[in-house]
Amino acid sequence: MKIKNLYLQNFRCYKGEHHFKLDNQTTLLYGENGYGKSSFFDAIEWCLTGNIMRFTKSEEKSIDKKIILNRHAQYGDKCSVSLEIGSIILQRSFTIKDNPREIISIKDSSTTVAVQGKKNVDRYIRDRFGKKTSNGKILTSLIKQSHILSQDQITDFVLRDKPKDRFNSLADIMGYRQLLNLLENLKKVEDNLKNFSKRHQSNIATYDDLMKSKSKDKKEFDIYEVHNLLHELNIDLNNSNPRGELNHQKEQIINDRVTLEGKLNVLENLNDFEQFSYSHIENFMKDSQKHIAQANENGNRIAMLLSKNDKEINIISKRLGDISNQKKLFEEKQLLKEKINQLKSSFENVDASSNYIEEIENQLKKEEIKQQKLLYAKSHQGNYKSYQKEKSMYPLKLNSIELNIQKASRRLKKSNIYLNKLKNLLESEDQLTSINSLNNAIQEIYSYVLKNNISGVCPVCSTAKGENLSVAILENIQNNLSLISTSSKKITKINKIIKRLQNKIESLSKEIQLLEADKKNLEMNLLIIEKNILKIKKDYLYSEQLFFVDASKVEKKLKESFEIVETLNNNKIKFFELSSLLNQLEGFSEVNFKSSDDVETSLVKRKKQLDQRKNMLQIFKKQQEANKLLNERKYKEEHEKLLSLTKIIKPGEVSLPLSVIRKEIQKDFQNLNEKINKIDLALEYYLKLQENLHIENDLKELQSKIEIEKSKLDDHEKKIGDISSFREKIYLQIGDKASDLLNKPNSSIQKYFRYLNPLPGNNNILFNSPNSEELEIVLSYDEQEEGKEDLPSVQYSMSSGQLYVLAISIFLAINEAQDVSEFNFVGIDDPIQNMDDVNQFSICDVLSSIEKQLIFSTHDFNFLKLYLKKNEHRKNSIKVFILKNDDNSVTEVQEVNFNESKEKF
Structure with a gap:
């Protein structure tokens, strides 16, 4: 249940009549200190409870009327506060005079008085708005404590320094002080009653203790x-x-x-x-086997070449010792020529003097780069195409959302136009209020005439009407009631239409907000996809041509590239073998039979060449052996993994x-x-x-x-049971100690404070009750598990701003979990006193998250702008009243209209 309207007349610093229309989800009051912010909340408290606790500090003591009337009001003027809640208007008023009598009444939507008198109104509020779990006798006081947080409550909580005083202050804020007093009184009554049935209850207590002991051993479960x-x-x-x-x-x-x-x-x-299947790993092993076999073949060739090279060196060494073997060398020369001719057939188009090896190396490097690009395309091609497909669908999605936003905006604009027209029509019916006031005045005159013998003379105009005076007054009352009824029906009908339009506007606003959020998410996702596409394209291995080729063709090209590399390596080995034979042949070219000296010189030269070739072959041999070891190790790892997979892979999963x-x-x-x-x-x-x-x-x-024992008890036992049951029920609600409720880690108080507390570190608030009616508030740390008495008090370890935050956290948690009334509003008077910027940002976020009707005030214009900026998306549900002051009497309440431009505000 929310508050719709607040009407003030000569209340505190509000001179004359003022109207606050509280039809929005959030209402802000902005004004300097002393401009009427606290008086606004005082008015709500006085109208609901008949008291203002910050002036009386006692719920039984009535407030002095001089405190709440405007100091400029004249004798005979009226001081009143009216609250429109749902379909009723609660009004509390008195006429300014000596010993004024307070009048409290409840009117229905037609402004007809439905209930009058304190007891009747209290009973009506209790039945209409109170929950069954609340104590009806103190309902109005509990409503104030659980729904309105005034400045004095925060200050009172912060300045308390004794555990008992702090407990009393917290009990007042939480609204169960009277419950604790009531429970204590009932305990005394219960003790007196027990004296009459002590003999029988002694036996029952003995058996009861046995049952409790047994019951504790029972395990609870469903x-x-x-x-x-x-x-x-x-x-x-x-x-x-x-x-x-x-x-x-x-x-x-x-x-x-x-x-x-x-x-x-x-x-x-x-x-x-993990991205490959069992079949893929088998194929990898086959490829590794091929590479190992090829490496073995290359190693054998190199070993053969080295062996030949060593043999030739040995031969030359021997020939140097025996020049007579020149003939044998000549025969070997002929054999070399035959082998050279065989190998040359493989290099018909190759110039032996050219840089053939360098060309092969260049081709190998090109193929390696090509392989890397193919592998890059193979691993990223799927994601790239998926990103491109998603990107192509975004314009259609975005266009659809924008069309829906435009449609909803047009409907919202049309609804606002109709709403303004109806409100203007409603304002033209305001004459009902003045007629109703006039009729109330006439009713008071009628009552006065009936109670007092005034000889038929009108007490207002002193006109003599004789015995027809009361009849004439009654006729005027009936005529006015008829006029009020007709106008009321029309206003009621207009109000229903306005309510439907307001619900429709709120629904359309939410729909537009959701669509805007979808649009923002869509744009954010598009940005992410474009970044992913750009990241793939920026890689130096990216090839646009390969990324648009079918995956099977990429796989085929990759296989062909491996075969080309293998062919080039084979040609490289054969060319080394041919070069070796040609060098051998070159050594034999100078061999002749005329001079042994010439033969020896040529052999020395040839041996030097063979030594150089041996060094080159040994280097190549080491490279081949390293590659072979790498392939063998890779094959061994894959083989071990394949063996381990064989034990767990099912026949139908080999391709998964x-x-x-x-x-x-x-x-x-x-x-x-x-x-x-x-x-x-x-x-x-x-x-x-x-x-x-x-x-x-x-x-x-x-x-x-x-x-058997209970059958012997008299009526006293039943009374004791009723009292005990009532006390247990109340204690279940509030806990034996305040700390039982406050220290739960998932309690709303702890959650709010953890969010609002700007201090870094792992510190927590702990509520410690050394006695049943004492409360210590200390600062604990994660590493401190025991020794609560040694923990520092928050009064000495927290700033005043943090203490304000703690008090507000307690109030918000109480309001969130309150089980007092059906009222669905939160009122906070200037929550950012003594707060720094970080505290203000935190409290701003918390206030923005409250889903109930929120009414709060602030003296800080920057905080007002901060709250509006953070809630710009729902500004249509926010209303701001700016209070202007003249000689401590509010002369103007300016309502901000957010349908106008923000620059004007």
């Missing part, structure tokens, strides 16, 4: 949950051994889980291959990626864990059930003995 759990596990309670069957099931499931753990451990070691298989196994593993947890829970329930059955039999026997 029997229906037990039956459902056992049914789910296919366990029959009538079975002779449910426990054994559950343990048997658990053992089987644990064995299955161990098997799945082994499979998951195998897959954990295959993270590098390992990541898919792993997810399925993890899912099965999770299901087994859940089933084990259910079995453990079922075992725990079964044991509890067996224990409870034995305890229940003992309790039944004790209960029968208690019933």
